[in-house]
Structure formats: structure tokens, C-alpha cells
Amino acid sequence: MTELLLIATIAGERVAIPAADVESVVEIEGVTPVPRSPVHVAGLAALRSRVLTVIDSCASLELGTSDTGRSREAIVIEVGGYPYALLVDTVEDVIEHSGKVRPIRTSIAPGWRRVATGMVETESGLMLLIDANSILSGPTAEAA
Amino acid sequence: MKSCLVVDDSKVIRKVARHILETLNFSVDEAEDGRQALSRIETKMPDVVLLDWNMPVMSGMEFLRTLRQQDFDVQPKVVFCTTENDAAHIRAAIEAGADEYVMKPFDRETLESKLQIVGVA
Amino acid sequence: MEDLINEFIAETREMLEALGGEIVAWEAAPSDRARLDEIFRFVHTVKGNCGFFDLPRLETLSHAAEGVLAEVRSGERPADHGLVSAVLAIIDRIGELVQALETGESISSADDAQLIEALTASPSASEREHQGSAGTVLEGRKAVRSIRLSIDLLDRMMSGVSDMVLARNELSRRLREAPTDLAVEAAFERVSTCIAEMRDAITRTRMQRIDNLFVTLPRMVRDLSSELGKQVSLEVDGGDVELDREMIEMIRDPLTHIVRNAIDHGVEPPGDRTAAGKASSGMLRVSARQSGNQILIDISDDGRGIDGDKLVKKAVSNNLLTEQQAERLGAAQKTALIFEAGLSTAREVTSISGRGVGMDVVRANIERIGGVVDVDSKLGQGVRFTLRVPLTLTIIPALTVSAGGQTFAIPRSAIEEIVRSKNDSVRVEALGGSHVASIRGKRIPLTWLADVLGVAPEASASEQSFIVLKPAGGDVYAVGVDFVHDHEELVIKPAAPVVMATGLYAGTTLADDGSPILLLDPSGIAARAGLLLDQNELEKLAARPHAPEAPQEGTQALLFRTIYGAKRVIPLAVVERIEDVLPDAIKLSAGRLRVAIGDEILPLAGCGDQVPSHRIRILRLSDGATEVAYGFADVADLVSVTGEMKPAASPGEVSGVTLIAGEQVEILDTYWLFADCASTRDGGGRKPVCALPTDDPWMNTILRPIIEGAGYHVVSHADAEAADILITNAEDEDVPPLPSGQVVRIRSSAEVRGKADDSIYRYDRTGLISALSRHAAKRTKG
Structure with a gap:
């Protein structure tokens, strides 16, 4: 079975995200902070007349916080009727993938372990397959 | 298990009837009008037909007349449903070949007793 | 049964839709037999169907129409225009009632009889009416005709209007910046007015009376209680509260679940109730009210209440809590465990409220729509659930303010007053580590928005403005903000759950320039600031x-x-x-x-x-x-x-x-x-001495200042020898002898105990003071 995968870089690492989960890729500028929200919630951003909840993917993966002051690329996904923008370093490509999703056998950082569903072999190498939804829940979800 | 064909253009009535009949241990088949009922009968003969009177395409009366003219080995019992407590109306139905009538709205007890009267429950 | 009624609604609606063309055709040609049969069949089916439900109005209406149409079919009556109009009016009413069944609106039954009467009106009378003009045929029917729109379409209209409002706001800003001629401004004003009107109309299409939700309750309560062998009387209040159609749908399941739970687990069987000294019939109250941009729905019963300790035990055995955590829980926290997954106090899952759905799902559903559910329970006395749901996807008037350099919106409906701290009538008082604003003599708790949000304020305390807020279901408090900007109409969109989870926000909106603004939740701000004290408690403290x-x-x-x-x-x-x-x-x-x-x-x-x-x-x-x-x-x-x-x-x-x-x-x-x-x-002079039982805290803290205020020097009973007057508790036997013999006895109950009782009630201040002065007068004479 072929699947379209979006290849993006998060915290310097290239990952694959099922394109079916992704609504669009946008440039995010001017994030309005949400005081007292969890650390991985970067804030809110407007996209046309929609308000996106901006998620700092790095913070969600417990890999530090990203700079939201400058314009950033983000992946827009919709969950439960709410649009979210996941901040990423860059979005590189969309590829067709027909190989197997392999289980992760190596030891990876806890943040990655929480969001990765497996590994995929692409032309540009082996990378983690990420469940975009689980980036939303952030590090607090497991602690609670 | 006895079987019953519920003929009514109203899905609501069919559902109510199905519910009651199933609690009375009947297997239930449904038809939306007289013509559909006839074709059902051709494939599977029920023990009893619960028949609405006022239906589009083919009315209950037409269906009943046609049914009774058919050359089946065993004719199904027919209980017709009415909302009118009108002697002439009921008489016309009985004359056309109905075995019993039941007033809408009916409940489990009423329907069960009517089915007992015609000897299928 | 609920399924069936939905079937009934759907089927009747389908028939009405199919009948639409027939009605018009029959109106044009009343003698058309085929059309007559179709219409007859419709009312006949409706009548037959609604007999299975408890729908007497529909049954009466359809029965009446069926009767008249049967007469027409048998040739007993001609299908004159009056009759046609009357039948169509009834069909319209049937349509309205069926829609109301679905949406829960209530439609006055006042003119049902009139509609039926019109059917049987003498043909000549209706003929005469008809002969007036051709137009009367249409006028004779109910003027209100309705069409069905899909919710999707309404949503699209709503979001279209929202975008329009935003575009208008932006245009307005640009017009302010650039010099424009008057004609452009006038045209812009007209566009603004149109948009405002349209927005109101569309907003209203989405609003529905909460009655929609409540109409099904009496039947449900009756069926459930009889099934369970319980007696429950239901009181419903506030059905006229309106909220977003979508909201109503979202609340339906949680409300049903809570009501089922109340009857199943809350209200005791009549025997148990009588044994507990309660009326044999339980009371279930469901009420709704609007408070600002929130709707509050209370569901309370007078049943056995939630056994918090039992919940704790279960939570511990389910490893949801450690023993240590459990020990630290207060009563309210114990009760709130009801919302945890897998904790239900009922020993067994019953067919009524079992079904694998727990209060955790209820809470999740309410929180998903940006609402909050609270529970309050007294063991043996009952439970009250409060659902607080916001009015989302609506346009609300709001005030924009800023704190820490960021703009926020406050729903104007929650705002009582805006005051500047420089104002003379405002004073800020510190109290036990918190603050109280005294505005024109009225004291209200005060907090600062920047503190609550954890941001650095930009204006100094003395430059802040205070917004006096009355949150939904709470008490008045004031919040200090850096700057107050503008009154604006804002399009509120629900905020994502992760944002709502902070408890501080009620939604998001977009500013004129298109940047997002958070809408503050006045109740949430109060809660975060710890202002949950009600006014009385604050007064008590102060x-x-x-x-x-x-x-x-x-x-x-x-x-x-x-x-x-x-x-x-x-x-x-x-x-x-x-x-x-x-x-x-x-x-x-x-x-x-x-x-x-x-x-x-x-x-x-x-x-x-x-x-x-x-x-x-x-x-x-x-x-x-x-x-x-x-x-x-x-x-x-x-x-x-x-x-x-x-x-x-x-x-x-x-x-x-x-x-x-x-x-x-x-x-x-x-x-x-x-x-x-x-x-x-007083400039000195010897004060009379009063001996008090100073080891009695009431005497020492409450009475003592009053006596001292009356000019006495107070000593303890141990020093009673020097006293002029001795005050003692009426209950005390052990009263030290007093040479002067003046004793005032104080009792703690308001009632007099027999005729010989000369004691004074402890809060009878006048009696007390006059007794003191009486004794003092004796002393001076003596």
C-alpha cells in the first residue's frame, strides 16, 4: 500500500508525517501567547478568519522551546474540529512511500518515543514516522 | 417460530409492530405497500399479515382482494390495522377477507390477543 | 422510544416534503381526487403514528383534519376554499409541531382549537370569507411558512457573516487612517448597518430555546422512575433561555445522563426515603439561566447524595490515588472524584445509567465545548450538578483591555462598571495578603489581570483601571488592567481544548488587524485569583x-x-x-x-x-x-x-x-x-469596673469591647472584688460573690427560661447597655 508522507524537520531531525493527517503547510507569523497554557502551546495565530492554536513541536518533544518571534513554517492539522499549527523547522518534501513501517528497535529520546509510531525507509534514509496528533498533547499528557 | 409480514407505509408503525412482534417471538418481514407485500408473499409465505389500510401504490383493500384470489396452499391470516372505529369500514375489510382488525395505536397486549384470536400466537 | 420518536419526526418531515407540491396543487384545484387522497393519507398516517407516542396535540389536530377530509372523500362536504385553507393551516401546524419536537421549541397551543374550529365552520361562512378577495385564501392560512435549512448551510452563513464583520472592521480601520470623502463614509455606514442587521438575523437562526432539551425530560423521568419503582417529581425552570442550536445538541447527552443518574442512583426508593425522614417522592429540579456569555444548567435532586468516602476507597483500590493523596482530599474534592473514569458509586451497573458511560464522559463532553461541570453533594441530602456552557460561535459585545502588553477581550455582559484607579471614589485596601477595592463605599475583592495571567504589568498600580465584573454564577469582583481600549463586537470562536484547559478563557476572536485575541472568562479569572469567597465570607473576614x-x-x-x-x-x-x-x-x-x-x-x-x-x-x-x-x-x-x-x-x-x-x-x-x-x-476620671469571665472567648472578644465602649474598665472574675458590676453567663453556677451585688446574667439562647429568668440575651445589645447603666446608676446612688 502506498502512502503519501510529508517530510519535515523538527529539532534538526527529519521525520515523516502521513500526509493524510495534514491539512496544509503555512507560514506562521505573529504568534499571540496564551498565558498560563502548557509550555508546548506557543500561542494563537490567525489564518484567514480561522484561529490556529500554535504548537511548539520542539517543546512538545521536550527538546527545548522554539523561537516564535520570527516567521515559521507550520503544518496545519485539524483535530476534534479545532485547527492546530505545528511549528517545524522546515517542510522539505512530500514522497510516496510503499514500504513497510518498521517497529522502532533502537533507543530514542522519550519525547520522540511518545510521538513516533514506527520507522520508514525513504530515498533519503531512515526516519521516524510521526503521529501529528500526539504532538498536540504535549509532554504533560503522560505525566498526568 | 411464527412469521409475520407487516405491511404499512409508515416506517414508524413498522418499527413499533416489529418491536412488539419480536417480543412475541415472531420473525418479522416488512413491506411498504400492497404491491411490495404481494411480492414478499410470493417468496416467503408468512403465518400472518399485519395490514395497514391506507397506503400508496396499492391499498390494503386492493392487496387483500388480490391476496385472497391467489391460489396458495395455505392462505396467511390477515389482521388489518385501522384508526376508525367504523362498523362499515371494518365490515368491508372482513368481507374482503381479513380475519381480524386492530385499532391503532396498539400495544403488546392488544396485538397479542388479536393474534391469538386468529390462532397464530 | 427515543429512536422511534426520531423516526416519527423524520418520517413526518419526509411526508411533508413530498406533500409540498401536492398542497399547492390541491390549493389550486380542491376537487382533484388524487391530491385529496395524498393529503388524507398524510393526516391519517400522522394520526395513526402519534397514537404510539404521547402527542395529544398532534393527534387532535390530525384527527380533526382526517375527519373533515373523510367527509370530503365520501362526498358529504365540498372542498371549498375555506375548508382547504383550514386543512392547510392544520398541516402547517403539524409541520411546526413536528419541528418543535425536534428542536424543542414550544409552540403556543392557544389557537389549536381555532384551527380545528375553522375546519368545521359552516361552508357558507368560509365561502363568504373567500369571496372577499382572491388574496384571502392565502391570508386565511397561517402566515408563517417555514423551510428547512441544513445546519451546514447555517454554519456557512454564520462564518460568512463573521468574515464580513471582520472585513468591515478592517475597512473601518483603513478608512480611519486614510482621509476619505463623506460620501464614502456614508456608504460605509450603510454597509455597516446592513451587516449588523444581517448578523443579528443569522445569529438568531442559530439560537434555540433550551426548552428543546427540556421537553423530553418529563416523559423520561416518568418512564424511568416507574421502571425503577421510584417516585420522582420534576421541576423544570428557565426553558426560555436561548442558546446556540449546536450547543443544545452538545448538551443533550450529558444532561440526559445526569438526569438518568439522579433517578437511578440519587433518588432512593420510597421506602428508604420514608425511613430517612424524607417525603416518599423525590424531587428533581432542572433549571437554566443565562449569565453573561454563559448558560448555567443546574440539575439537582434530593436523593442520597454522593458518598465521597466510598469514591475515595474505590479510587485507591483502582490505583487512581495513593493513600496519602486520598488523605489530603477535602469533601468537595472527594465528591469531584465522580468525574474520574471508572468510578461509579452504584454497586452494580444498571440498565438505566450503566451502559458503560460514566460521569467522566459527561465531563469530557462538556469540556469539549468549552464548558465546565461542577458537582456539589451533601450525603443523604442530594446532589447538584451545574453545567456551565459558553455561547460559542456567536458575536458578542466585548471590551478590549490589555495586560502585560497583550490585548484581551472581556464579555461586556459580565461587566458592571469600569473605573479608573485615579478616581476619588476608589480606594484600594490590603487585607490578609489580598486586596479589596472600595468603590463609592462598596467593598469588592480585587485582583490584577497581569498577576492572574502571570505576565508583567505595564502600568503601575495607581495607573491601572478596574473592571468590575459579575461572572456567571459568581460574585462581583474587580480586576485591574493596564489599559482599557475599546468596546467592540467580536466574533467569538471556540478555543482549542488545550487553551480552554487553562480555565481562564472563554474563546478566541480576531482583532480588526486580524491578530488573535483571547476572550477572558470572568469566572475563571476569579477562580484563578482565589476569589471564590462569596461576598458574605469576605465581609466576615473583614x-x-x-x-x-x-x-x-x-x-x-x-x-x-x-x-x-x-x-x-x-x-x-x-x-x-x-x-x-x-x-x-x-x-x-x-x-x-x-x-x-x-x-x-x-x-x-x-x-x-x-x-x-x-x-x-x-x-x-x-x-x-x-x-x-x-x-x-x-x-x-x-x-x-x-x-x-x-x-x-x-x-x-x-x-x-x-x-x-x-x-x-x-x-x-x-x-x-x-x-x-x-x-x-474623656479626659480621665475613674472608670467603673466590670468583672467579666474573660476566659470565655465570646465574653472576651465580643462583649468586652462593648462594655469598655460603654466606659467600663474590665477585669476578670478573679479580680471581681474590686468590680462595680459583674457579668456572667446565665448557665454558670459558680459566680464569685460581689460585694456591691450588681450582677448581670447573660444567656446564649434567645428564649426566656421561665418567669424568674432575668437574664439578658447575649445579642440584645440595647438590653445589655441599659442593664449596665441601670446598675451603674444604682451604684452611684449607693
Whole structure:
């Protein structure tokens, strides 16, 4: 079975995200902070007349916080009727993938372990397959 | 298990009837009008037909007349449903070949007793 | 049954849709038999169907129409225009009622009879009516015709209008920036008005009475209670509250679930109720009210309540809590465990409320729509659930403010007043580490938005503006903000769950320039700021206790630091309030410092005899008659003084030292203070002496100041020999002999115990004072 995968870089690492989960890729500028929200919630951003909840993917993966002051690329996904923008370093490509999703056998950082569903072999190498939804829940979800 | 064909253009009535009949241990088949009922009968003969009177395409009366003219080995019992407590109306139905009538709205007890009267429950 | 009624609604609607063309055709040609049959069949089916439900109005209407149509079919009556109109009016009404069934609106039944009467009106009369003009045919029918729109379409309209409002706002901003000619502005104004009107109309299409939700309750309660062999009477209130159609749908399941639970698990069987001394029939109340941009739905029963301890036990055995965590839970937290997954107090899952759905799902559903569900329970007395849901996807009037450089919106419906802190009628008082705003003499709790949000304020405390808020279901409080911007109409969109989870926001919106703004939730702000005290509790804290019924727990006292840095405590009972005063309000006159507050001049203690050089804070102390001001630096805490007191070496401002949290703290001698100030007032002279049982806390904290205020010097019973009057509890047998023989006995109950009882009720102040003066008069004579 072929699947379209979006290849993006998060915290310097290239990952694959099922394109079916992704609504669009946008440039995010001017994030309005949400005081007292969890650390991985970067804030809110407007996209046309929609308000996106901006998620700092790095913070969600417990890999530090990203700079939201400058314009950033983000992946827009919709969950439960709410649009979210996941901040990423860059979005590189969309590829067709027909190989197997392999289980992760190596030891990876806890943040990655929480969001990765497996590994995929692409032309540009082996990378983690990420469940975009689980980036939303952030590090607090497991602690609670 | 006895079987019953519920003929009514109203899905609501069919559902109510199905519910009651199933609690009375009947297997239930449904038809939306007289013509559909006839074709059902051709494939599977029920023990009893619960028949609405006022239906589009083919009315209950037409269906009943046609049914009774058919050359089946065993004719199904027919209980017709009415909302009118009108002697002439009921008489016309009985004359056309109905075995019993039941007033809408009916409940489990009423329907069960009517089915007992015609000897299928 | 619920499924069936939905079937019924859907089927009737389908038939009506199919009938639409027939109706028009029949209206044009009433003698058309095929059409007549179709219409007859419709009312016939409706009548037959609604007999299975409890729908008497529909049944009556369809029965009447069926009867008349049967007459037409049999040729007994001609299908004149009057009759056609009457039948069509009934069909329209059937359509309305079916829609109402679905949406829960209520439609007045007042003219049902009139509609039916029109059917049987004499043909000649209806003919005459018809002959008036061709138009009367249409006028004779109910003027209101409706069409069905899909919710999707309504949503698209709504979001279209929202975008239009945003575009208008942006245009407005650009017009303000660029010089434009008057004609453009006039045209813009017209567009604005149109958009506003359209927005109102579309908003209204989405609003529905909550009755929609409530109509199904009586039937459900009746069926459930009879199934369970219980007696439950239902009271429904507030059905006219309107909220978004979508909201109604979202609340339907949670509400149903809570009601089912209340009947299944809450209300006891009649026997148990009687045994518990309750009426055999349980009471279930469901009410709705709108409060600001929220709808509050209360569901309360008078059943057995939630057994918090049982929940805790279960939570511990399910490993949801550790024993240690469980021990720390308060009663409310225990009750709130009902919302945890897998915790249901019922011993077995019943067919009614079992179904694998728990209160955790109810909470999740309510929170998903940005709502909150609270529970309040008293074991053996009942449970109350409160659903607070916002009105989302609507346009609301709001005030934009800023804190920490960021703009926020506050729903205008929650705003009572906006005041500037520079305003003379506003004063900020500190109290036990928190603040109280005194606005035109009315004291309300105060918090700062920047503090609540954890951002750095941009305006200094004195430059802040205060927004007086009355949140849904809460009490009035004030919030200080850096700047107040503008009143605006904002398109509110629901915020993502992760944002709602902060409890501070009610939604998001977009500013004119398209940047997102958070809409603040006034209740959430109050909760975060810890302003959950209701007004009475605050008053109690600030003023003397009304009736200290638990004296054993020690005296409530205020721990503060004096101007000279010493820590002292003072019984809270004598602290009227705390205020800031400026040096120019303080003067040395008539031998002591005095401070002017409003039109009062109070003796000022705590500052030596030097007028302070800067603003100071004062405690206003009152013994019930006299007021004294005491200057101090800041409040440290509210404490309970239970420890032993070491008396001071000599009488003075400090009566002794006690230990509070391991620290030595001086006790301010209020008696001495009042006496000192009073003596300055009276200019000396020997005071009469009153002996009190000073070991009785009520006597010591409440009565003593009153007696001292009446000019007495108070001593303990141990020193009763020197006393002129002795006051004692009526219940006390052991009264020391008093040479002067003047004894006033005080009883704690309001009722007199027999004729010989000459005691005085402890809160009968007038009686007390007059008894004192009577005795004093005797003393002077004697």
C-alpha cells in the first residue's frame, strides 16, 4: 500500500508525517501567547478568519522551546474540529512511500518515543514516522 | 417460530409492530405497500399479515382482494390495522377477507390477543 | 422510544416534503381526487403514528383534519376554499409541531382549537370569507411558512457573516487612517448597518430555546422512575433561555445522563426515603439561566447524595490515588472524584445509567465545548450538578483591555462598571495578603489581570483601571488592567481544548488587524485569583464575626508588622478594615496623633507621636462604640491564636507575647488601646469596673469591647472584688460573690427560661447597655 508522507524537520531531525493527517503547510507569523497554557502551546495565530492554536513541536518533544518571534513554517492539522499549527523547522518534501513501517528497535529520546509510531525507509534514509496528533498533547499528557 | 409480514407505509408503525412482534417471538418481514407485500408473499409465505389500510401504490383493500384470489396452499391470516372505529369500514375489510382488525395505536397486549384470536400466537 | 420518536419526526418531515407540491396543487384545484387522497393519507398516517407516542396535540389536530377530509372523500362536504385553507393551516401546524419536537421549541397551543374550529365552520361562512378577495385564501392560512435549512448551510452563513464583520472592521480601520470623502463614509455606514442587521438575523437562526432539551425530560423521568419503582417529581425552570442550536445538541447527552443518574442512583426508593425522614417522592429540579456569555444548567435532586468516602476507597483500590493523596482530599474534592473514569458509586451497573458511560464522559463532553461541570453533594441530602456552557460561535459585545502588553477581550455582559484607579471614589485596601477595592463605599475583592495571567504589568498600580465584573454564577469582583481600549463586537470562536484547559478563557476572536485575541472568562479569572469567597465570607473576614460559635479553636487574629518592624497580632474581631492614608491626613492635636478619614477623625496609635513622612496603612479598630486607627507596615497572615500567653511586664500597648509558628509575637492590647484613647477623649476620671469571665472567648472578644465602649474598665472574675458590676453567663453556677451585688446574667439562647429568668440575651445589645447603666446608676446612688 502506498502512502503519501510529508517530510519535515523538527529539532534538526527529519521525520515523516502521513500526509493524510495534514491539512496544509503555512507560514506562521505573529504568534499571540496564551498565558498560563502548557509550555508546548506557543500561542494563537490567525489564518484567514480561522484561529490556529500554535504548537511548539520542539517543546512538545521536550527538546527545548522554539523561537516564535520570527516567521515559521507550520503544518496545519485539524483535530476534534479545532485547527492546530505545528511549528517545524522546515517542510522539505512530500514522497510516496510503499514500504513497510518498521517497529522502532533502537533507543530514542522519550519525547520522540511518545510521538513516533514506527520507522520508514525513504530515498533519503531512515526516519521516524510521526503521529501529528500526539504532538498536540504535549509532554504533560503522560505525566498526568 | 411464527412469521409475520407487516405491511404499512409508515416506517414508524413498522418499527413499533416489529418491536412488539419480536417480543412475541415472531420473525418479522416488512413491506411498504400492497404491491411490495404481494411480492414478499410470493417468496416467503408468512403465518400472518399485519395490514395497514391506507397506503400508496396499492391499498390494503386492493392487496387483500388480490391476496385472497391467489391460489396458495395455505392462505396467511390477515389482521388489518385501522384508526376508525367504523362498523362499515371494518365490515368491508372482513368481507374482503381479513380475519381480524386492530385499532391503532396498539400495544403488546392488544396485538397479542388479536393474534391469538386468529390462532397464530 | 427515543429512536422511534426520531423516526416519527423524520418520517413526518419526509411526508411533508413530498406533500409540498401536492398542497399547492390541491390549493389550486380542491376537487382533484388524487391530491385529496395524498393529503388524507398524510393526516391519517400522522394520526395513526402519534397514537404510539404521547402527542395529544398532534393527534387532535390530525384527527380533526382526517375527519373533515373523510367527509370530503365520501362526498358529504365540498372542498371549498375555506375548508382547504383550514386543512392547510392544520398541516402547517403539524409541520411546526413536528419541528418543535425536534428542536424543542414550544409552540403556543392557544389557537389549536381555532384551527380545528375553522375546519368545521359552516361552508357558507368560509365561502363568504373567500369571496372577499382572491388574496384571502392565502391570508386565511397561517402566515408563517417555514423551510428547512441544513445546519451546514447555517454554519456557512454564520462564518460568512463573521468574515464580513471582520472585513468591515478592517475597512473601518483603513478608512480611519486614510482621509476619505463623506460620501464614502456614508456608504460605509450603510454597509455597516446592513451587516449588523444581517448578523443579528443569522445569529438568531442559530439560537434555540433550551426548552428543546427540556421537553423530553418529563416523559423520561416518568418512564424511568416507574421502571425503577421510584417516585420522582420534576421541576423544570428557565426553558426560555436561548442558546446556540449546536450547543443544545452538545448538551443533550450529558444532561440526559445526569438526569438518568439522579433517578437511578440519587433518588432512593420510597421506602428508604420514608425511613430517612424524607417525603416518599423525590424531587428533581432542572433549571437554566443565562449569565453573561454563559448558560448555567443546574440539575439537582434530593436523593442520597454522593458518598465521597466510598469514591475515595474505590479510587485507591483502582490505583487512581495513593493513600496519602486520598488523605489530603477535602469533601468537595472527594465528591469531584465522580468525574474520574471508572468510578461509579452504584454497586452494580444498571440498565438505566450503566451502559458503560460514566460521569467522566459527561465531563469530557462538556469540556469539549468549552464548558465546565461542577458537582456539589451533601450525603443523604442530594446532589447538584451545574453545567456551565459558553455561547460559542456567536458575536458578542466585548471590551478590549490589555495586560502585560497583550490585548484581551472581556464579555461586556459580565461587566458592571469600569473605573479608573485615579478616581476619588476608589480606594484600594490590603487585607490578609489580598486586596479589596472600595468603590463609592462598596467593598469588592480585587485582583490584577497581569498577576492572574502571570505576565508583567505595564502600568503601575495607581495607573491601572478596574473592571468590575459579575461572572456567571459568581460574585462581583474587580480586576485591574493596564489599559482599557475599546468596546467592540467580536466574533467569538471556540478555543482549542488545550487553551480552554487553562480555565481562564472563554474563546478566541480576531482583532480588526486580524491578530488573535483571547476572550477572558470572568469566572475563571476569579477562580484563578482565589476569589471564590462569596461576598458574605469576605465581609466576615473583614469585619467582626457575627457569632463566633467555635471559640475552642482559638481566637482568629491578624498577624502584622508594625511600622517599627515588630510582629504583632490583634484579634480579628476588632479589625473593622484596613486602609491606606496619606501623611497630610494625620495631625498631632489635643495631645495625640489623629487621622482624618472621610469626615471622621480617629485617634491614631502605632506611630508614636511623630507624623509619618509617607503614606501608611492603618487598621481601623472598633469596639462597637469607639474607633481607633493603628498604623502598621503590612499584613503577614491570618492566624489562630491558641498558644499560651506570657503577660507583659507592664501594662501598655502590648498585653503579652505568644508563640505563632514557633515565633514570638506580641499581642496588641486592644483593651489598653481603647482605654487609652477613651481616656484621652474623656479626659480621665475613674472608670467603673466590670468583672467579666474573660476566659470565655465570646465574653472576651465580643462583649468586652462593648462594655469598655460603654466606659467600663474590665477585669476578670478573679479580680471581681474590686468590680462595680459583674457579668456572667446565665448557665454558670459558680459566680464569685460581689460585694456591691450588681450582677448581670447573660444567656446564649434567645428564649426566656421561665418567669424568674432575668437574664439578658447575649445579642440584645440595647438590653445589655441599659442593664449596665441601670446598675451603674444604682451604684452611684449607693
